[in-house]
Amino acid sequence: MGPIHRSPPRGPATDAAMSTQTTPSTVPDSSPAPATPAPAGATKRPRRAGRRSRSLAYWLIAPAALFMLLVHIVPSAAGVLLSFKNLNTFTFSQLFGAPWNGFENYRSILFDSANPLHSGFTNAARNTFIYTVATVAGTLGGGLAIALLLNREFPGRRTVRTLMLAPYVVPSFVVAVLWGFMWQSDNGIVNKVLVDYTGILSDRPTWLAGHNSLVAIIIPSIWRGIPLAMLIFLAGLQAVPTEIHEAAAIDGAGAWRRFRYITLPLLRPLIAVQLLFGVIYSTYQFAIPYIMLGSNPGPDADLVMTLIVRQSFTNNLFGFGAAASTLLMIIMFVWVAIWYRAFRRDLEPA
Amino acid sequence: MATISARRRRRLNAWALNALTYTVLLVMLAPILWLVASSLQTRGQLASGAYDLLHPTFKAFSQMWASVDFGRYFLNSLIICTGAALLATAFASTAGYALARLRFRGDGTFSVAVVGTQIVPGSMFLLPVFLGFIWLKQNTPVHLFDTHIGMILVYTAFFTPVAIWFMRYFFMQIPPELEEAAMVDGCTRFGAFWRIVLPSARAGLTATFVYAFLMAWDELLFVTALTEHRAETIPIGIRNFIGNYSGDYSQLMAAGVVSTIPVMVAFFATQKWLVKGLTAGAVKG
Numbered sequence: 001m002g003p004i005h006r007s008p009p010r011g012p013a014t015d016a017a018m019s020t021q022t023t024p025s026t027v028p029d030s031s032p033a034p035a036t037p038a039p040a041g042a043t044k045r046p047r048r049a050g051r052r053s054r055s056l057a058y059w060l061i062a063p064a065a066l067f068m069l070l071v072h073i074v075p076s077a078a079g080v081l082l083s084f085k086n087l088n089t090f091t092f093s094q095l096f097g098a099p100w101n102g103f104e105n106y107r108s109i110l111f112d113s114a115n116p117l118h119s120g121f122t123n124a125a126r127n128t129f130i131y132t133v134a135t136v137a138g139t140l141g142g143g144l145a146i147a148l149l150l151n152r153e154f155p156g157r158r159t160v161r162t163l164m165l166a167p168y169v170v171p172s173f174v175v176a177v178l179w180g181f182m183w184q185s186d187n188g189i190v191n192k193v194l195v196d197y198t199g200i201l202s203d204r205p206t207w208l209a210g211h212n213s214l215v216a217i218i219i220p221s222i223w224r225g226i227p228l229a230m231l232i233f234l235a236g237l238q239a240v241p242t243e244i245h246e247a248a249a250i251d252g253a254g255a256w257r258r259f260r261y262i263t264l265p266l267l268r269p270l271i272a273v274q275l276l277f278g279v280i281y282s283t284y285q286f287a288i289p290y291i292m293l294g295s296n297p298g299p300d301a302d303l304v305m306t307l308i309v310r311q312s313f314t315n316n317l318f319g320f321g322a323a324a325s326t327l328l329m330i331i332m333f334v335w336v337a338i339w340y341r342a343f344r345r346d347l348e349p350a
Numbered sequence: 351m352a353t354i355s356a357r358r359r360r361r362l363n364a365w366a367l368n369a370l371t372y373t374v375l376l377v378m379l380a381p382i383l384w385l386v387a388s389s390l391q392t393r394g395q396l397a398s399g400a401y402d403l404l405h406p407t408f409k410a411f412s413q414m415w416a417s418v419d420f421g422r423y424f425l426n427s428l429i430i431c432t433g434a435a436l437l438a439t440a441f442a443s444t445a446g447y448a449l450a451r452l453r454f455r456g457d458g459t460f461s462v463a464v465v466g467t468q469i470v471p472g473s474m475f476l477l478p479v480f481l482g483f484i485w486l487k488q489n490t491p492v493h494l495f496d497t498h499i500g501m502i503l504v505y506t507a508f509f510t511p512v513a514i515w516f517m518r519y520f521f522m523q524i525p526p527e528l529e530e531a532a533m534v535d536g537c538t539r540f541g542a543f544w545r546i547v548l549p550s551a552r553a554g555l556t557a558t559f560v561y562a563f564l565m566a567w568d569e570l571l572f573v574t575a576l577t578e579h580r581a582e583t584i585p586i587g588i589r590n591f592i593g594n595y596s597g598d599y600s601q602l603m604a605a606g607v608v609s610t611i612p613v614m615v616a617f618f619a620t621q622k623w624l625v626k627g628l629t630a631g632a633v634k635g
Contacts, residue, residue: 054452054453054454054455056448056452056539056540057448057452057453057454057457058454059444060444060445060447060448060452061444061445061448061449061460063440063441063444063445064441064442064444064445064464064510064511064514065445065460065463067441067503067506067507067510068463068464068467068507068510068511070507071475071479071503071504071507071508072467072470072475072507073463074478075474075475075477075478075479075482076470076474076475076478078475078478078481078482079474079475079477079478080474082477082478082481095481095484095485096481096485146374146378149367149370149371149374150371152364152367152371154364154367154368154371155368160371160372160375162618162621163375163379164375164378165617165621165625166378166379166382166614167378167379167381167382169564169610169613169614169617169618170382170385170610170614171567171568171584171585171609171610171613172568172570173568173570173584173585173588173589173609174385174588174606174609174610177588177592177602177603177605177606178381178384178385178603178606179381181388181599181602181603182381182384187396187397187399189384192399223378223381226378227378228628231625231628231629232628232629235629277468280468280469283471284471284472286472286570286571287568287570287571287585290570290574290589291570291585291588291589291592305471305472305473305571308473309473309571309574309575312473312477312575313574313575318477318481321473321477322474322477322478324473325471325473325474325476325477326474328471328473328474329469329470329471329474332469332470332471333469336469
């Protein structure tokens, strides 16, 4: 969550303006990093202060940077190396000293159609793709719809907005357990509602196995994701000046046209950010299928993450796990690049 | 006449939209209500579907607590998540301040790295961290595998990046004159940060802590791989429970309620600020 492009970390021009306004003469030299570059003939003192605050900055980021280095960056590099090694049950005792394997892990995943790992990966990749597209679309669509509903005056508005956040706070593993219970074929409330109470369906579907099992993990994921999307859209909608809508309404624009040509364009940056992180988050989904359907969710609902964990930790195929993770990482970098090209213009501060 | 009917139509419209709003809320809350209702019934009532909502029973809670030693998982979750959220908030407060107020060479790189950590799949660093923990256990007296401290360190690293974005936003909400005035009075920049800025960012610190806690509470992937017995958290307890007593849904629902209450309380207690942090990244970014 957060902007990706903002390199100048100092606040917008306003805080520089404010500081000069309120403290014009009292802080000539200790003022922090002037927003405008110092003129050539600047005295030595401000520059020294700048250097001091710069070294302070390094001390301030040091703990975070150290942890990110030790847990994110170095292990990620080690993971790429590992993907070229033959680390399995037989070589596990050698840990990082396992024999090199060249591109064998990649070849077996991508091209060796006789290898079950190949079919397992392509299958999981397809499921993950469907899962991600459906979950992100459902979450953003549902979140936007509810945000529009709640962005009106109605009795109990504050309470409704607060209560609507509740699903987001239910932990994923509880979501999985709860929906696993609700999806039960014979006793589950979903089938009771669909078959016994309303008669929408004539016979009871099996949700937790077969084709439906992907749906069984998509819907709870959307349900849990909607509140956050709603929250972000609501914040965006509240920033849309009502005068624009009123003026457009006077000009005869209907509700749909106002939404399509006023609201939606203003929400584009919010959609962009949520698309970016929604796709990443969904692609890496693990807890919901793992808890609801078990360590092997079956061919219809196995996601890339559940596959990697199962092959690595149940079957000790660490080389495979590392290679599959590397491929996944490359795919995500490609996604970020595509996303950046598509939404670059929306990210520029207006 | 025409205007009256238009006004009536508008009122009818609003009424229909209100009804829709409440219905949507009910649908969104229904699974949670069902979780709570089911946890207050017996196993037999869940199997037959004959719920008796007027006579709730807490039997499932006491059974669940005894049958899988739920208290141990709960305590592990509390220790690990509190430790990790505290450290992550501490690291994020200094790093977030640097990003919000100071210019330094490499600030852009650091910002990109912070976001970059979110793009790399967890399994990418999970395997090497796992092997590294095993190696440490075999070759050194440092025990990180299946220990609280190991999980705290890993979670701290994980949730620091998001916490940094939170804190950076909260610091940007504090007027810079506050610390400038302090520095005029002879405070160092760090002194101003420590004595002036940090105390006025209390609400932001709390929100960041709660958010990191929520994320850690929810984490399953790493705890699956990096623990065996001693440091297992609630999601592992639930998984083990499913493995051993898969049919007993009343106990599972009770476990679900118990593991949701702490995060619900923490979230709604700090909601006002948490919401600001959650939306800031997307709206301002």
